[in-house]
Amino acid sequence: MRISEKMQLALVEQIHLELLSINQYLVMASYFLKDDLNGFANFFMVQSQEENFHAMKQFQYLHDVGGSIRISQIPAPISDFHSIxxxxxxxxxxxRKVTQAISNIIKLSLEEQDYATHTFFxxxxxxxxxxxxxxxxxxKKLDMIGDNSSALYLLNDELAKRTFNPNPTV
Ligand SMILES: [Fe+2]
Ligand SMILES: [Fe+2]
Incomplete structure (x- = not known):
């Protein structure tokens, strides 16, 4: 099976967005690591691993449906943060931007009657x-915490426990 030219472009664009996400979350992890907020940093390290998983899943799918990819420049992630x-x-x-992009692919898959891509997404x-x-x-939790630093450290400890756990059924 072979996807359309339009769908090939859309999938390549989506993979680039996932690759940007990997970097975006690494930068966010770094913001917390430099202040020794290791739990918050762990949350974003796991996010980054999840984004790598998404990118690889789409990369494999693209090739399964006869496509190919050239990696072009990945935009720089946002790196100026003024608070947690x-x-x-x-x-x-x-x-939300990623959700919109995926919704657009699903819309395109219906227009193109590409039901394999529709199911995949x-x-x-x-x-x-x-x-x-x-x-x-x-x-919401951060809003409740306000400037209570002991509550903030409890949340930091909670987020330290997060591990990367891809859905085994996919
Ligand atoms: Fe994500
Ligand atoms: Fe993602």
């Missing part, structure tokens, strides 16, 4: 719902 909450807000904005749209909810939840 600001990092999570930027993360949420980034995820169902997993990603569900993943986006989870990712946005996860970040929104942490923003």
């Amino acid at each position: 909450k600001h990092v999570f807000e930027m993360s949420l904005l980034h995820e 169902q997993w990603f749209i569900t993943e986006q719902v989870e990712e946005e909810a996860l970040v929104e939840n942490i923003i």
Whole structure:
């Protein structure tokens, strides 16, 4: 089976966005590591690993459907943050952008009657719902914490426990 030229372009663009996501979350992890907030840093290291998993999954799919890729320049991630909450807000904005991009691919897959790509991206749209909810939840917790530093360290400890665990059924 071979995807259309239009779909090939859309998939390559999406892989670039996932590659940008890998770097975006590494920069966010670095912001926390330099202040020894290792739990927050761990959260973003795991995010970065998840984005690598997404990129590789799409990379494999692209080749399975007869496509190929040339990696062009990946834009620089955002790296100016002025607070812990600001990092999570930027993360949420980034995820919303990714959700929009995946929605556009799903829309295109229906226009092109490309049902294989339509099915493949169902997993990603569900993943986006989870990712946005996860970040929104942490923003709410940060709002409750305010400037209570002991509560902040409890959240840091909670986020230290997160591990990369790709869905084994996919
Ligand atoms: Fe992703
Ligand atoms: Fe993501």
